[in-house]
Amino acid sequence: MADIDVVPTEFRNVEFTADQIRGVVARLLVEAGLVDHPGIGSVRIEVDESTPLSKVVTQSLEPLVICAQSGALEDRRRTRHFGGDEAADALGRAVFAAADRLDPTFDGPAFDADVGVAHAVAWDCHVVGRMARLGHRPQRQRRLYSFELRHGFSDATVAAFDRLWSAERLTWAEIVAISDDARSVVGAA
Amino acid sequence: MRKAFPPEDLARDSRFARVDRMDQIADPRAASGQGGGRPNQRLTPDRADSADAARSLMHGIFVGEIQALEGAGRTCWDFETGTDGAPFALKLDMARQCWDEARHCEISVKLSEHMGTEIGEFGESAFLYQAACNPDPVLRLTGVNRALEGLAIDVFNTMKEFGSISADPVLEFCEDWMLADEVTHVKMGSDWLRKLTEDDPERRANALEFQRVVDKLFSFGGFRGEDDESPVILARRFRELAGFGTDEIDEIAAISAEARDEAKAHRASLAAQG
Amino acid sequence: MADPHAPRPAFAPWDRRELPGSFTVEESARRAGNYKWIEMRLFEALGGWIATVPELDVKMRLGTHCYHHAWHAELWHKRLPELREMNPERLAVPPNEQMERFVEALTEPEAADLTIEKLVGVYRVLIPHKIAAYTYHLNNTSTITDAPTIRSLKFILHDEMDDWRDGEMILQSLIETPDDVRRAAERQVELETILVAAGGICGPGTLGGPTSDEQQPHQEVSA
Numbered sequence: 089m090a091d092i093d094v095v096p097t098e099f100r101n102v103e104f105t106a107d108q109i110r111g112v113v114a115r116l117l118v119e120a121g122l123v124d125h126p127g128i129g130s131v132r133i134e135v136d137e138s139t140p141l142s143k144v145v146t147q148s149l150e151p152l153v154i155c156a157q158s159g160a161l162e163d164r165r166r167t168r169h170f171g172g173d174e175a176a177d178a179l180g181r182a183v184f185a186a187a188d189r190l191d192p193t194f195d196g197p198a199f200d201a202d203v204g205v206a207h208a209v210a211w212d213c214h215v216v217g218r219m220a221r222l223g224h225r226p227q228r229q230r231r232l233y234s235f236e237l238r239h240g241f242s243d244a245t246v247a248a249f250d251r252l253w254s255a256e257r258l259t260w261a262e263i264v265a266i267s268d269d270a271r272s273v274v275g276a277a
Numbered sequence: 278m279r280k281a282f283p284p285e286d287l288a289r290d291s292r293f294a295r296v297d298r299m300d301q302i303a304d305p306r307a308a309s310g311q312g313g314g315r316p317n318q319r320l321t322p323d324r325a326d327s328a329d330a331a332r333s334l335m336h337g338i339f340v341g342e343i344q345a346l347e348g349a350g351r352t353c354w355d356f357e358t359g360t361d362g363a364p365f366a367l368k369l370d371m372a373r374q375c376w377d378e379a380r381h382c383e384i385s386v387k388l389s390e391h392m393g394t395e396i397g398e399f400g401e402s403a404f405l406y407q408a409a410c411n412p413d414p415v416l417r418l419t420g421v422n423r424a425l426e427g428l429a430i431d432v433f434n435t436m437k438e439f440g441s442i443s444a445d446p447v448l449e450f451c452e453d454w455m456l457a458d459e460v461t462h463v464k465m466g467s468d469w470l471r472k473l474t475e476d477d478p479e480r481r482a483n484a485l486e487f488q489r490v491v492d493k494l495f496s497f498g499g500f501r502g503e504d505d506e507s508p509v510i511l512a513r514r515f516r517e518l519a520g521f522g523t524d525e526i527d528e529i530a531a532i533s534a535e536a537r538d539e540a541k542a543h544r545a546s547l548a549a550q551g
Numbered sequence: 552m553a554d555p556h557a558p559r560p561a562f563a564p565w566d567r568r569e570l571p572g573s574f575t576v577e578e579s580a581r582r583a584g585n586y587k588w589i590e591m592r593l594f595e596a597l598g599g600w601i602a603t604v605p606e607l608d609v610k611m612r613l614g615t616h617c618y619h620h621a622w623h624a625e626l627w628h629k630r631l632p633e634l635r636e637m638n639p640e641r642l643a644v645p646p647n648e649q650m651e652r653f654v655e656a657l658t659e660p661e662a663a664d665l666t667i668e669k670l671v672g673v674y675r676v677l678i679p680h681k682i683a684a685y686t687y688h689l690n691n692t693s694t695i696t697d698a699p700t701i702r703s704l705k706f707i708l709h710d711e712m713d714d715w716r717d718g719e720m721i722l723q724s725l726i727e728t729p730d731d732v733r734r735a736a737e738r739q740v741e742l743e744t745i746l747v748a749a750g751g752i753c754g755p756g757t758l759g760g761p762t763s764d765e766q767q768p769h770q771e772v773s774a
Contacts, residue, residue, distance in 0.1 A: 230393025354599025372621030379614030
């Protein structure tokens with residue numbers, strides 16, 4: 089098992105503990121098949137507790153470094169408190185996306201490439217669908233809404249979303265194709 | 278059943294979690310500003326977090342509708358008809374508002390389902406209902422129907438525009454209907470304020486001052502305003518329909534700008550303290 | 552087409568309306584006043600309870616029903632001057648002290664765990680009594696002279712039947728255990744007893760027989 093470093097080790101602005109975050113990430117690494125991955129080495133989670141925003145950015149793959157704003161790991165019902173489901177969702181999307189990138193058959197975009205928001209959302213849907221089948225809080229409708237916002241509100245969009253959500257493993261090219269097809273249907277309508 | 282029902286006793290099922298507005302204000306991360314220092318907080322589909330931002334705002338609308346329903350209901354109950362300044366027709370208006378707010382709750386539940394939000398997914402602050410606890414019916418109506426329902430006009434108009442830009446037919450349709458009701462409620466507040474204080478300029482002044490306080494509180498340090506920094510835009514046209522004069526709308530815009538500037542100064546002082 | 556100038560009967564063969572009715576103008580006004588009073592008490596109570604019930608569906612239903620009863624109160628308020636009562640407040644009173652006591656008891660529960668008690672009072676006691684009183688009025692008033700009251704009664708009864716069904720279904724969904732059944736039944740007995748002592752929502756004579764004023768049966772007005 090890779091070492092999981094959480095920064096900071098003690099929090100001042102939020103009621104989080106490093107162990108809570110470490111516990112969530114340890115499970116995700118196992119589920120994403122990264123636990124013994126030779127490339128990632130140690131894992132580092134950097135939390136920016138100066139802001140309640142919720143952006144999560146993967147800074148490096150090897151070693152795996154994920155930067156999360158504190159709002160991403162926060163219980164939506166309790167200000168400044170750690171939310172296990174929220175953290176698993178936010179960090180899980182980053183960890184599973186990292187696993188995709190590290191899989192040569194996925195043939196993903198270059199790490200520093202600018203992935204458009206529609207493709208990024210489509211990728212998220214594919215990742216969260218897999219996480220849901222592993223027992224994480226599904227929030228299928230939440231992801232569908234996010235997908236529809238970027239691909240239009242239509243039956244074709246729902247069908248495209250279902251393909252992303254239910255597929256066990258898609259390549260980057262397949263994700264892009266599903267996203268582009270969905271957008272072209274709406275654009276043509 | 279008591280007359281006057283305190284906010285802390287509002288009944289909720291186990292899905293709901295109450296958050297204290299003071300905890301939010303005291304959050305040290307507030308130093309980074311409304312929206313965490315994001316320069317443009319306008320809700321637009323091109324924002325990376327727009328889906329979750331819309332879901333969060335929609336849940337806020339939902340619990341706000343519950344509290345508006347409760348507030349209108351309490352106005353039916355708390356005041357004796359006629360004897361302490363709550364005319365029969367005013368109470369009929371409040372009962373009508375109960376029905377409208379109940380429908381808004383129903384619409385909000387359906388919209389939340391559409392957006393993938395679970396009931397109680399976000400915390401609920403009861404400070405909207407607090408404005409509905411004023412013991413003077415004129416002040417209560419001015420605070421609720423002119424200030425809060427006025428804010429609802431701004432919020433619904435913002436959400437309607439978001440639905441329109443994102444081509445979400447469900448959201449745009451629902452927000453437009455709720456917007457129509459809110460214009461009616463604000464007009465009710467304006468009409469009753471005029472009628473009940475016709476011969477009492479001091480009471481009218483007090484009511485308008487209470488409205489200013491509520492308007493400022495609900496500008497949330499820049500939450501509602503006329504610039505790009507404000508997530509919710511002052512809906513001038515719909516406010517005019519609801520009986521607001523241009524000078525009154527200008528005043529709300531000024532109050533909102535003042536609230537935003539004060540919040541900026543507060544954040545700067547927090548940041549300076551480290 | 553029939554000759555437009557040919558004389559036709561004023562009442563078509565299918566129009567069976569008749570003049571006789573059980574109520575004088577004064578008695579109609581008295582009842583309308585009682586109706587307005589109880590509809591007001593009911594919409595106020597439903598409004599007040601919204602904040603006190605934790606069940607979301609019940610909260611929203613109470614908000615909807617609150618307006619129905621307010622609108623009924625408004626219909627009676629408007630009908631009173633048409634019945635020669637130029638000060639509608641004068642007759643918007645309870646028929647007797649027992650009826651006031653009934654409303655006090657009805658509106659007493661507040662705690663969040665008393666939804667059954669709140670709803671039983673409204674949907675198993677008061678609204679069935681209102682439906683009975685309104686139906687009695689509808690079936691006994693003159694279908695020609697009192698047509699405006701009949702029109703209001705029909706609108707109101709439509710709401711009352713819908714609301715009764717709504718409330719009863721909510722109650723059946725809330726009553727799950729023998730203890731719940733006992734609570735509902737005890738509450739019904741408690742309130743029904745007071746309402747029976749009041750003689751109904753219009754006092755004695757609500758469903759016929761002598762009113763408290765007359766102490767004798769209504770006189771049938773014949774054509």
